[in-house]
Amino acid sequence: MILETLQRVLETNGLITAFMFVGGLVWVSYWVSGNLTRGKVHGSAIAIALGLVLAWYGGVATGGSRGLSDFPLLAGVGLMGGAMFRDFAIVATAFGADIRALKSAGVIGAFSIVIGVALSFVIGVIVALAFGYTDAIELTTIGAGAATYIVGPVTGTALGAGSDVIALSVAAGLTKSVLVMIGTPFVAGRIGLNNPHSALIYGGLMGTTSGVAGGLAATDPKLVPYGAMTATFYTGMGCLLAPSLLYLMVRAIV
Amino acid sequence: MVIYGVALLSFCMLVGVLVGDLLGQMMQVEANVGGVGIAMLLLLLLSNLGGKEAALSPITEKGLGFWSAMYIPIVVAMAARQNVAEALSGGWMAIVAGVAAVAASFAMIPVLAHFGREPRDDS
Structure with a gap:
C-alpha cells in the first residue's frame, strides 16, 4: 500500500520527481568526478554521459523514443529536459553575456x-x-x-x-x-x-x-x-x- | 521582485520563438529559424536598456540567475530523454555518417577560428 501510494505521488508530481532525480544524478556525477577522476573529468560531463546511458537503457527497456522518460515514474524528466525548458535555460544564460x-x-x-x-x-x-x-x-x-x-x-x-x-x-x-x-x-x-x-x-x-x-x-x-x-x-x-x-x-x- | 526577472525571460523567449516561427514560415521551411538567438539578443537589449535608473534590481536578477543556474541540470535531463537506443539501432551507416560529420566539423573549428579572427585578439 505504501509503495503504491509512493508511486502515485511520484507520478502525479512528475516534474518535482524529475528535479529530485536529476539532483541525485548530478550529485553522484560530481562525487565521481571529484573522487574517482580527481576533477580531471568535469562533473557535468559525467552527468550528461550518465544521462545518455540511462536514456539508452530506457529506450531498450521500454521500446519508447524518449529515453528514460518513457518510464511513467520518470515522465517528468521528459518535461524538464524537453525543448521548452532547454530553450528557456539557454536564453537565461545570455544574461550577463558579452x-x-x-x-x-x-x-x-x-x-x-x-x-x-x-x-x-x-x-x-x-x-x-x-x-x-x-x-x-x-x-x-x-x-x-x-x-x-x-x-x-x-x-x-x-x-x-x-x-x-x-x-x-x-x-x-x-x-x-x-x-x-x-x-x-x-x-x-x-x-x-x-x-x-x-x-x-x-x-x-x-x-x-x-x-x-x-x-x-x-x-x-x-x-x-x-x-x-x-x-x-x-x-x-x-x-x-x-x-x-x-x-x-x-x-x-x- | 523575482517574478519580474522570470517574466522578462519568458517574454523574451516567447517573442523570440514567435519571430523564429514566422521567419521559418516566410522562408517556407518547417523549422524555427533563430528563435533562441533572437530571444537572447532581446534579453540582452532589454536588460541593458536605459542605463542606471532602469537597471534590473538585484532581486529581479535572481529570477534570471536561477534559470541560468538550472541550465546544467536541465541539460542532464535533456540527455536522459534522448533517443539513444534508436541512434545505436540505426545500423552502421547511420553511426558512421554521424561520427564522420562530427569529426569533420570539429576539425573545421580551428580553421574557421583562424580565418575569422580579427587582428586585435581580445579573447
Whole structure:
C-alpha cells in the first residue's frame, strides 16, 4: 500500500520527481568526478554521459523514443529536459553575456552555419554512397540527417523519400547529437574551444541544439550563449538548403 | 521582485520563438529559424536598456540567475530523454555518417577560428 501510494505521488508530481532525480544524478556525477577522476573529468560531463546511458537503457527497456522518460515514474524528466525548458535555460544564460562578442557573430557566424550544413551534408552523402546508396533522394535525405535529426526527416518528407531512409537519417542525426554532447569536452582543448569567438563557430558548425547545449555544458557553461546563438539558425538553414540547392547538386552529380 | 526577472525571460523567449516561427514560415521551411538567438539578443537589449535608473534590481536578477543556474541540470535531463537506443539501432551507416560529420566539423573549428579572427585578439 505504501509503495503504491509512493508511486502515485511520484507520478502525479512528475516534474518535482524529475528535479529530485536529476539532483541525485548530478550529485553522484560530481562525487565521481571529484573522487574517482580527481576533477580531471568535469562533473557535468559525467552527468550528461550518465544521462545518455540511462536514456539508452530506457529506450531498450521500454521500446519508447524518449529515453528514460518513457518510464511513467520518470515522465517528468521528459518535461524538464524537453525543448521548452532547454530553450528557456539557454536564453537565461545570455544574461550577463558579452554583448560585443555576440554581436560579432554576424559574418563569421553566418559563414560557419553555411559551411557547417554543407560539410555535414557532404560527409553524410559520401558515407551513404560508400554504403551503396545511389538514388539522389535517398542520398540527400541521409546527408540532411547528418546535419541534424530534424533536417533529415523534413528533407526526406519534402522529397518523398521512403520511411526506412527517413528513419536512417534520424538515426544519423541522433548519433551526431549524442556524440557532440560526449565528445566536446574531450576535444575542446585541441580545437581551441575556450573563448566566445570559437564557441560561435562551434555552434554554427555543429548545429544540433541539443548537442551544442550538452557539449558546452560539459566544457564551459560560460560559452553556452555564444554556441547557442549560431546553432539556433542551423536547423532552419539546413531545412532551407537540403531539399533545394543541395538536392539539385546531388541530382546533378549522380 | 523575482517574478519580474522570470517574466522578462519568458517574454523574451516567447517573442523570440514567435519571430523564429514566422521567419521559418516566410522562408517556407518547417523549422524555427533563430528563435533562441533572437530571444537572447532581446534579453540582452532589454536588460541593458536605459542605463542606471532602469537597471534590473538585484532581486529581479535572481529570477534570471536561477534559470541560468538550472541550465546544467536541465541539460542532464535533456540527455536522459534522448533517443539513444534508436541512434545505436540505426545500423552502421547511420553511426558512421554521424561520427564522420562530427569529426569533420570539429576539425573545421580551428580553421574557421583562424580565418575569422580579427587582428586585435581580445579573447
